[in-house]
């Protein structure tokens with residue numbers, strides 16, 4: 001069985017799950033550039049058992065490690081859903097952090113943080129019925145911070161690792177992530193801990209890794225930026241920042257976008273065109289002409305023409 005703690009010792013950088021961002025192509029790219037592993041976008045257990053989920057949402061593809069994130073509320077349905085993704089998954093992750101009303105109104109995501117016993121029931125059942133690691137991703141609490149109680153419950157119920165976004169659900173993305181609270185979990189539990197929230201550069205590695213947590217999970221800073229994992233690994237190894245040549249940035253990002261498009265070929269997605277537009281906007285963010293490029297491919301369905309537009313960009 002995979003040992004998450006050992007994995008993080010070798011490489012502590014994990015790509016965060018982000019709905020509509022971290023599709024299989026993007027995750028493969030981040031792993032190639034140095035992410036230890038990544039987690040799928042959140043996937044509904046109810047939709048899974050009804051057969052309503054594209055396989056591309058949870059497939060392993062060419063990933064070394066595929067952590068599949070599930071959300072829902074019923075422990076038995078979690079187990080049923082985990083069996084459906086079993087062949088593709090190396091780990092099962094449970095979302096206890098999503099603050100979106102679409103999710104919380106189903107009594108799922110961060111809504112479950114209101115009731116730590118329920119969190120425990122889900123983890124316990126999944127651990128009992130699965131041979132692979134079961135992990136959880138939480139926020140600090142729903143309205144008020146209850147992180148210690150929740151983290152202990154998750155640890156006691158046998159989860160292999162815990163990722164913590166240092167905000168409550170009520171905070172959404174406002175303010176700064178509370179890394180003192182993440183450190184408190186590190187000190188008061190023995191669970192393998194992955195800290196998350198506002199990690200954006202090498203200084204954050206020095207500030208938080210091994211003092212606040214065993215691994216760092218990176219979300220928004222990695223959007224359009226898989227090279228961040230290369231930079232972070234370089235920093236860890238050489239204790240200095242990787243110099244990068246801004247002149248070459250555009251060509252590097254073009255290459256990356258081409259790689260990304262290749263990874264999407266022969267896979268089925270909900271809205272491929274929109275996905276390509278969004279990702280290219282992120283890959284070319286801050287590069288002159290990015291907006292015009294996006295407009296050029298906005299209605300383009302012919303993939304060869306998109307490759308040509310990249311060439312001409």
Ligand SMILES: Cc1cc2nc3c(=O)[nH]c(=O)nc-3n(C[C@H](O)[C@H](O)[C@H](O)COP(=O)(O)O)c2cc1C
Pocket residue numbers: 016017018019020021040041042069095097098137165196197198199217218219220221
């Ligand atoms: C666009 C977007 C989509 C997200 N989708 C998910 C998700 O599907 N599952 C999840 O657990 N967290 C999700 N998150 C939360 C992130 O995983 C992460 O916890 C949060 O962005 C804080 O990390 P960061 O400051 O590094 O971005 C999402 C965040 C963003 C910005």
